[in-house]
Amino acid sequence: MSAVDTPSAPEGRQHEQVDTVVVRFCGDSGDGMQLAGTQFTNVSAAFGNDVSTLPDFPAEIRAPAGTIAGVSGFQICFSSQDIFTPGDEVDTLVAMNPAALKSNVADLKRGGTLIVNEDAFEKSNLVKAGYDKSPLDDGDALAGFRVHRVPMTRLTRDSVEGLGLSQREADRCKNFFALGLVYWLYDRDPKPTEDWVNAKFGSKPAIAEANMRALKGGSNYGFSTESFTVHYEVPPAKLAPGKYRKITGNEALAMGMAAAARQSNLDLVYSGYPITPASDILHELAKFKHFGITTFQAEDEISAMSAAVGAAFGGTMSVTASSGPGICLKGEAMGLGVITELPMVIIDVQRGGPSTGLPTKTEQSDLMLVMFGRNGESPLPIVAPATPGDCFWMMQEALRISVEFMTPVVILSDGYIANGAEPWMIPRIDELTPIHVDHPDSANTENGFQPYLRDERLVRPWVRPGTPGLEHRVGGLEKADVTGNVEYSPDNHQHMSDTRLRKVQGIASFIPEQEVNGPKSGDLLVISWGGTFGSVRTAVQQCQEAGKSVAHTHLRYMNPFPKNLESIIRNYKQVLIPELNLGQLAFIIRSRFLVDAISLNKIQGKPFKVSEVISKINDVLAN
Amino acid sequence: MSSLLPQLTAKDFASDQEVRWCPRCGDYSILAQMKKVLPDLGIPREKFCFVSGIGCSSRFPYYMNTYGFHSIHGRAPAVATGFKLAQPDMQVWVITGDGDALSIGGNHLMHAIRRNIDINIVLFNNQIYGLTKGQYSPTSPLGSKTKSTPYGSVDNPLNPLSVAIGCEATFVARAVDVDIKHLTAILKRTAAHKGTSFVEVYQDCNVFNSGAFYYASKKGEKEDNIVYLEHGKPLIFGKDRDKGVRLNAHGRIEVVELSSGISEDDLLFHDENAEDPSLAFLLAQMRHPEFPEPLGVFRDVERPVYDEAVRSQVTHAREQLGEGNLDALFNSGDTWVVDE
Numbered sequence: 001m002s003a004v005d006t007p008s009a010p011e012g013r014q015h016e017q018v019d020t021v022v023v024r025f026c027g028d029s030g031d032g033m034q035l036a037g038t039q040f041t042n043v044s045a046a047f048g049n050d051v052s053t054l055p056d057f058p059a060e061i062r063a064p065a066g067t068i069a070g071v072s073g074f075q076i077c078f079s080s081q082d083i084f085t086p087g088d089e090v091d092t093l094v095a096m097n098p099a100a101l102k103s104n105v106a107d108l109k110r111g112g113t114l115i116v117n118e119d120a121f122e123k124s125n126l127v128k129a130g131y132d133k134s135p136l137d138d139g140d141a142l143a144g145f146r147v148h149r150v151p152m153t154r155l156t157r158d159s160v161e162g163l164g165l166s167q168r169e170a171d172r173c174k175n176f177f178a179l180g181l182v183y184w185l186y187d188r189d190p191k192p193t194e195d196w197v198n199a200k201f202g203s204k205p206a207i208a209e210a211n212m213r214a215l216k217g218g219s220n221y222g223f224s225t226e227s228f229t230v231h232y233e234v235p236p237a238k239l240a241p242g243k244y245r246k247i248t249g250n251e252a253l254a255m256g257m258a259a260a261a262r263q264s265n266l267d268l269v270y271s272g273y274p275i276t277p278a279s280d281i282l283h284e285l286a287k288f289k290h291f292g293i294t295t296f297q298a299e300d301e302i303s304a305m306s307a308a309v310g311a312a313f314g315g316t317m318s319v320t321a322s323s324g325p326g327i328c329l330k331g332e333a334m335g336l337g338v339i340t341e342l343p344m345v346i347i348d349v350q351r352g353g354p355s356t357g358l359p360t361k362t363e364q365s366d367l368m369l370v371m372f373g374r375n376g377e378s379p380l381p382i383v384a385p386a387t388p389g390d391c392f393w394m395m396q397e398a399l400r401i402s403v404e405f406m407t408p409v410v411i412l413s414d415g416y417i418a419n420g421a422e423p424w425m426i427p428r429i430d431e432l433t434p435i436h437v438d439h440p441d442s443a444n445t446e447n448g449f450q451p452y453l454r455d456e457r458l459v460r461p462w463v464r465p466g467t468p469g470l471e472h473r474v475g476g477l478e479k480a481d482v483t484g485n486v487e488y489s490p491d492n493h494q495h496m497s498d499t500r501l502r503k504v505q506g507i508a509s510f511i512p513e514q515e516v517n518g519p520k521s522g523d524l525l526v527i528s529w530g531g532t533f534g535s536v537r538t539a540v541q542q543c544q545e546a547g548k549s550v551a552h553t554h555l556r557y558m559n560p561f562p563k564n565l566e567s568i569i570r571n572y573k574q575v576l577i578p579e580l581n582l583g584q585l586a587f588i589i590r591s592r593f594l595v596d597a598i599s600l601n602k603i604q605g606k607p608f609k610v611s612e613v614i615s616k617i618n619d620v621l622a623n
Numbered sequence: 624m625s626s627l628l629p630q631l632t633a634k635d636f637a638s639d640q641e642v643r644w645c646p647r648c649g650d651y652s653i654l655a656q657m658k659k660v661l662p663d664l665g666i667p668r669e670k671f672c673f674v675s676g677i678g679c680s681s682r683f684p685y686y687m688n689t690y691g692f693h694s695i696h697g698r699a700p701a702v703a704t705g706f707k708l709a710q711p712d713m714q715v716w717v718i719t720g721d722g723d724a725l726s727i728g729g730n731h732l733m734h735a736i737r738r739n740i741d742i743n744i745v746l747f748n749n750q751i752y753g754l755t756k757g758q759y760s761p762t763s764p765l766g767s768k769t770k771s772t773p774y775g776s777v778d779n780p781l782n783p784l785s786v787a788i789g790c791e792a793t794f795v796a797r798a799v800d801v802d803i804k805h806l807t808a809i810l811k812r813t814a815a816h817k818g819t820s821f822v823e824v825y826q827d828c829n830v831f832n833s834g835a836f837y838y839a840s841k842k843g844e845k846e847d848n849i850v851y852l853e854h855g856k857p858l859i860f861g862k863d864r865d866k867g868v869r870l871n872a873h874g875r876i877e878v879v880e881l882s883s884g885i886s887e888d889d890l891l892f893h894d895e896n897a898e899d900p901s902l903a904f905l906l907a908q909m910r911h912p913e914f915p916e917p918l919g920v921f922r923d924v925e926r927p928v929y930d931e932a933v934r935s936q937v938t939h940a941r942e943q944l945g946e947g948n949l950d951a952l953f954n955s956g957d958t959w960v961v962d963e
């Protein structure tokens with residue numbers, strides 16, 4: 001952070017330019033913290049900062065007000081640099097009540113700015129949060145932070161006075177007061193938020209006006225009181241030239257589907273059952289009907305998967321999404337997709353498990369489930385996007401692989417990249433993945449149509465039913481190659497099992513080679529996959545800057561692995577695999593390549609901090 | 624349109640696969656009637672798809688020379704739903720059994736029916752698990768002695784028609800496997816109905832539950848045990864057509880002798896188009912041996928069809944918003960430009 005005094009600082013106050021800031025809004029789940037965080041993200045992205053976000057909310061829609069269980073938070077890192085994570089430590093923490101303070105203050109940097117809603121620190125809230133006495137009055141509790149006690153409830157009510165709002169309605173504007181204050185603190189242009197308020201509450205002018213006044217009230221408070229002696233500026237980031245928008249992982253998956261449908265000239269049927277954190281994909285996609293996309297909200301996960309198989313047999317692009325518990329239920333029908341060799345994509349937005357687990361928290365613990373969690377030998381390709389924006393590209397990759405190789409494909413997303421946002425460079429249409437689909441219209445042999453006659457890549461034809469002369473039957477029973485007739489003979493089952501595996505393995509020749517960031521050989525290779533990309537890349541880069549012999553390779557293709565992965569691994573003395581599970585990729589890498597890989601495991605419902613990965617890298621290098 | 628099609632015959636609908644049901648299985652008859660009915664529908668062969676679950680009946684698609692999918696246990700209605708959404712112009716049949724549809728697949732059956740998606744569900748009810756060799760099924764009568772219930776079953780059976788009518792199915796019918804003429808007529812009606820058609824077929828499992836439906840199929844016996852439903856006509860049955868069914872003063876069904884004092888006009892007249900499903904439900908409660916069991920169409924009403932509504936939303940969206948434009952989609956919302 002470089003501090004410079006600028007003559008334009010308001011009221012003669014110190015004006016600091018900084019390159020990266022982490023802000024976290026936290027409060028009760030009814031306090032509108034997700035909205036405040038999203039607005040701050042939009043405003044910062046539109047200003048041109050690089051942004052990375054971490055929403056963190058409870059599984060309960062409204063846990064008892066004021067309790068620790070009900071605390072909802074939204075962290076955003078915004079920067080003038082190219083950043084990959086929402087940040088380890090918080091520079092400015094906004095806490096709307098004691099419970100929010102208690103459960104979040106540990107992440108606030110020493111010397112960081114703490115803004116609290118003083119009005120919420122009354123007896124009953126203190127008791128609910130487990131405070132014996134108010135931390136605001138406890139000399140030691142918050143020493144080391146720059147504490148700003150702001151009577152937000154009262155000031156918000158004052159701001160909206162005269163609009164005829166009930167007290168409850170007035171109090172719901174508190175988040176905008178807090179937002180306005182933080183906008184002032186970081187010199188944000190509130191215009192995108194003002195536009196949003198007008199669009200959202202256009203039909204309720206009093207509510208719109210109240211939110212505008214609260215926003216302004218917060219900003220004015222920062223400007224006019226003496227308590228904020230420093231005012232910060234984070235210049236726009238030097239991102240690659242181009243046009244950008246903000247995107248979350250789930251939005252990117254939905255757009256990726258629309259893009260793939262358009263690129264292939266096929267309609268797309270999406271079936272899903274509501275489940276956190278995958279439901280937003282369905283919500284997003286339901287708006288895309290004019291792209292020829294049909295959405296089907298099924299009666300259960302089994303139905304959603306079965307319908308996906310049915311739609312695939314029907315000759316359209318077919319996608320379903322869920323999270324771990326739903327993927328368990330889908331397993332049998334996924335196997336049906338494998339044996340009938342039909343193209344479909346199954347998205348698993350991973351969350352904490354087992355069972356219902358941590359519905360709203362991130363984890364990477366379904367790798368083994370999607371790799372092996374079906375009866376019989378049931379191989380299928382798996383891809384894992386690295387960032388929210390990468391979900392757009394990997395969605396198209398998954399659909400491309402599924403239709404080009406006639407196989408179900410799994411996408412392993414996770415709660416962190418599904419809900420997290422980042423700037424996304426808007427692609428040109430001619431940059432999109434071409435997807436070639438060729439539904440046959442005539443028989444493939446002189447003896448009529450043979451549904452399991454394969455090409456040189458072992459791929460069988462995909463007929464669109466309704467095509468005359470190509471009537472055929474598929475099903476879950478083992479079948480003879482070429483004819484597809486039911487066949488139980490020993491040699492045939494060996495042949496078909498081998499063939500299905502070889503077909504999936506062969507996809508390795510049709511995906512990009514694995515890339516390495518850092519030296520091509522050396523002391524340590526760090527292998528990560530999926531949504532941990534940002535933390536691991538940042539950690540390895542910092543170690544490289546410190547002169548360590550460490551390289552990073554990030555996997556987006558989990559099955560099959562890129563062909564050159566083994567040769568990369570052989571070039572380093574040691575291998576470290578950080579994962580948000582108890583060592584699933586490490587298990588596979590160890591068995592596949594007989595390498596003594598070291599694990600860094602975290603299973604707390606949260607992404608890695610950069611510091612955690614750096615610390616492990618240093619440990620490994622020291623031994 | 625149909626006049627331009629080559630006239631197909633039952634043979635055109637037979638696949639090259641050897642049919643492997645047990646000798647004298649009722650499934651043979653249903654397969655034969657289906658192959659007889661399809662050529663008369665004026666629909667080209669490639670426009671049919673048969674979807675099934677698991678069980679003896681679910682081998683059915685392998686024997687039809689149409690598009691077909693032998694799926695997994697209980698899931699045929701869900702697979703068929705996905706298929707119909709992808710292929711709204713095809714005629715989709717679901718072939719299922721009592722275990723497949725009412726036990727493991729009960730949820731999918733219920734939801735297919737309440738959506739009123741345009742598929743034809745034919746449930747072969749043999750009151751037994753045949754493929755797994757003789758366990759009692761959700762339609763086996765109370766007290767059934769089977770491999771899994773040597774002391775007799777103690778759970779109440781489901782009435783397939785009660786389930787369908789309870790879900791407000793728009794077309795509900797019942798037929799018997801060997802009552803060929805009637806079965807053919809019912810399958811034709813099933814095919815003609817828009818929305819979910821649900822047909823229960825009493826089907827004899829010659830090996831594990833032989834004779835379960837002889838009361839409804841044996842000549843000389845069935846006449847007193849069944850009553851054919853005909854729209855707008857009174858419910859009359861019996862060898863000498865001397866018995867009838869009427870609603871008594873308490874709204875209950877009762878069997879009466881057509882003799883002095885009771886005429887046909889006093890009987891219950893069947894109305895398959897009644898919007899209210901109560902009458903159909905009442906008829907479904909007539910069980911052997913207390914009552915003659917009705918055969919025929921219980922209910923045939925028009926309701927919005929799911930797949931048509933889904934398609935019309937897509938069409939409407941295209942009209943309102945224009946054909947989806949990726950560039951416009953990507954550039955929607957707040958955007959900003961980073962210069963060189």
